[in-house]
Amino acid sequence: MKMTMKEIAKLANVSQPTVSRVINGNPNVDKALAKRVMKVIEESNYTVNRAAQTLKNSQSYLIGVSFSDLSNPYFIEVLNALEEATRKEGYNIIIHNSAFNPLQEWQNIQNFMSRQVDGILMIPTSDYNMDRFKDLNVPMVITTQIKDGFDSVSVDHDEGVRLIADHLISEGHRKIGYIGPPVDFKLDSLRAALYDNGIPLDESRIIPLTSNEQSTYAIHEDIKNFIKDKDSFDCSAVFCYNDVTALEFIRLQDELEVNPFAEDLAIVGFDDTMLSKIFQISSVHQPIQEMTEIAFKLLLSRIENPEKAKTKIELPPKLIVRKSSIK
Amino acid sequence: MKMTMKEIAKLANVSQPTVSRVINGNPNVDKALAKRVMKVIEESNYTVNRAAQTLKNSQSYLIGVSFSDLSNPYFIEVLNALEEATRKEGYNIIIHNSAFNPLQEWQNIQNFMSRQVDGILMIPTSDYNMDRFKDLNVPMVITTQIKDGFDSVSVDHDEGVRLIADHLISEGHRKIGYIGPPVDFKLDSLRAALYDNGIPLDESRIIPLTSNEQSTYAIHEDIKNFIKDKDSFDCSAVFCYNDVTALEFIRLQDELEVNPFAEDLAIVGFDDTMLSKIFQISSVHQPIQEMTEIAFKLLLSRIENPEKAKTKIELPPKLIVRKSSIK
DNA sequence: CTGAAAGCGCTAACAA
DNA sequence: TTGTTAGCGCTTTCAG
Numbered sequence: 104m105k106m107t108m109k110e111i112a113k114l115a116n117v118s119q120p121t122v123s124r125v126i127n128g129n130p131n132v133d134k135a136l137a138k139r140v141m142k143v144i145e146e147s148n149y150t151v152n153r154a155a156q157t158l159k160n161s162q163s164y165l166i167g168v169s170f171s172d173l174s175n176p177y178f179i180e181v182l183n184a185l186e187e188a189t190r191k192e193g194y195n196i197i198i199h200n201s202a203f204n205p206l207q208e209w210q211n212i213q214n215f216m217s218r219q220v221d222g223i224l225m226i227p228t229s230d231y232n233m234d235r236f237k238d239l240n241v242p243m244v245i246t247t248q249i250k251d252g253f254d255s256v257s258v259d260h261d262e263g264v265r266l267i268a269d270h271l272i273s274e275g276h277r278k279i280g281y282i283g284p285p286v287d288f289k290l291d292s293l294r295a296a297l298y299d300n301g302i303p304l305d306e307s308r309i310i311p312l313t314s315n316e317q318s319t320y321a322i323h324e325d326i327k328n329f330i331k332d333k334d335s336f337d338c339s340a341v342f343c344y345n346d347v348t349a350l351e352f353i354r355l356q357d358e359l360e361v362n363p364f365a366e367d368l369a370i371v372g373f374d375d376t377m378l379s380k381i382f383q384i385s386s387v388h389q390p391i392q393e394m395t396e397i398a399f400k401l402l403l404s405r406i407e408n409p410e411k412a413k414t415k416i417e418l419p420p421k422l423i424v425r426k427s428s429i430k
Numbered sequence: 431m432k433m434t435m436k437e438i439a440k441l442a443n444v445s446q447p448t449v450s451r452v453i454n455g456n457p458n459v460d461k462a463l464a465k466r467v468m469k470v471i472e473e474s475n476y477t478v479n480r481a482a483q484t485l486k487n488s489q490s491y492l493i494g495v496s497f498s499d500l501s502n503p504y505f506i507e508v509l510n511a512l513e514e515a516t517r518k519e520g521y522n523i524i525i526h527n528s529a530f531n532p533l534q535e536w537q538n539i540q541n542f543m544s545r546q547v548d549g550i551l552m553i554p555t556s557d558y559n560m561d562r563f564k565d566l567n568v569p570m571v572i573t574t575q576i577k578d579g580f581d582s583v584s585v586d587h588d589e590g591v592r593l594i595a596d597h598l599i600s601e602g603h604r605k606i607g608y609i610g611p612p613v614d615f616k617l618d619s620l621r622a623a624l625y626d627n628g629i630p631l632d633e634s635r636i637i638p639l640t641s642n643e644q645s646t647y648a649i650h651e652d653i654k655n656f657i658k659d660k661d662s663f664d665c666s667a668v669f670c671y672n673d674v675t676a677l678e679f680i681r682l683q684d685e686l687e688v689n690p691f692a693e694d695l696a697i698v699g700f701d702d703t704m705l706s707k708i709f710q711i712s713s714v715h716q717p718i719q720e721m722t723e724i725a726f727k728l729l730l731s732r733i734e735n736p737e738k739a740k741t742k743i744e745l746p747p748k749l750i751v752r753k754s755s756i757k
Numbered sequence: 758c759t760g761a762a763a764g765c766g767c768t769a770a771c772a773a
Numbered sequence: 774t775t776g777t778t779a780g781c782g783c784t785t786t787c788a789g
Contacts, residue, residue, distance in 0.1 A: 104567065151544050159769090197492075197522050378708075447784075460759085478782090
């Protein structure tokens, strides 16, 4: 049987608003009376009805979190950090996975709106919905990516890629390839970094991942398709745009009957997830906990002050060098 | 500016309850009028206020999901499947991580209650709160474990362990060890299975994980502590109670200066997560998607009919044999 | 077929 | 210090 303030009030012989005052720690309540009410509450397993509070206060203490993908272990670490950070501030998270589907993503946002969330933390699938996000009437912070015109928090991807380029070059590599989406910010960074070092990226060294559903299966297939009929691939090092890809690439090589890649191919990933730690893959570390907390705090400050100018925060990356890229 | 039915009503020149009827597809509304109202709604980015609905209907379409641990990739797969299953039925999930802390777990449950969740999906940290769970006034289904007196859905762990025992024995192993908590259902199963095969488990072959916080770091330390001063460990095969442990065990051996374990030690894990797939570790597969859907459906049926007798569902496990346990 | 009225559980302004 | 009253946005009788 679910208790309400009204029933507590009856049991304690006070009015219902008095119960409300006691629960909310209003100081203008007689001590003895407050104690009596508290006693009744404790004996009754009453919990406040947050739906009623939400309706009354137009504030839900609910944050909607939209993930682009819940199969990449990287996002799990984000979720883990987020659950803790929000809980400590009295917020709850309601989560959705868009699974790289922008239509799904938009529906999820609508759902968040109807749930009266106070704010949305967004890990976007793509730029597809960005315009719609602009005139949402609820605060939104984008994280793991930087987007113009939005509050956004991310590691500095460009700098991360430069760290990789510098590392590979200092290891003596000149023939550096890339595996990832053919249109991608990190690929642009790689191009720029290599160009700046006088060894422009050869477009033939790009192994494109074109499937939209970025399942590990799709990664496998995309790479296989690319190297089909090739019996050599002129690279001494490859940058994989994330750890999952790096790992799938390594696994694929074990399966290949004809392996067009160099025996001692250097491989670098991105995100420094448990995958790269376990597999000794060099990778760019992201300060996930810090990033998540900053994103959440930024969202809170935005909830308090919707008019503040948009903030972009880029955190410094760190390259963790492991066996996969040293001789 | 957040729209309400009242405002839609004014714009469409009807009463507010009529707007409600149109939105909820009540058939007793004049077609033309309904069309007019729909048009206004579409032009206005109105979304229904679920907090108000929850208050009015005493039903939130919210499911609380409590995880014992969000760092084990196994639970991520559960979460992924759950998000999809619940969304398709019009439910939202609000999640909490107990991080193996029963006190935190109980607080999380209280929080779920105040959020007016329709039901709770529970992955328990321990038996600590079970009594409290019994007289919760909201439906609860326990998953990934079977518990007496509760609706629960899980893979048949006992059968899974028997598959492992049979496999190892048929591979010729007689000296079989265990790594995991020293008080554990799977350990009991192993004892029974080996006993039934006439090769009782030697208690000296149990490497106990005793730290309560089951971080990978703790696993490392526990194993290290155990083998300290030992220069041999009389086992030809080891069953690790989950994949994370199996993997940590394998990694640890790489680090050891003195490795007391046999060169060709067979290793088997449990859960068949991405870790065992990637690392070619034999493991017991859990049909996570199926299990999750069944648990959720069971919860829904319990929400509809709270009086039904408790149901325990054990799904058949499947042993996936990989390189780690064959010669 | 449509509107008026009540009430879900809570908070806050006001009165006493 | 406490109680009375109103109202958040919605659904559901009940009249008309």
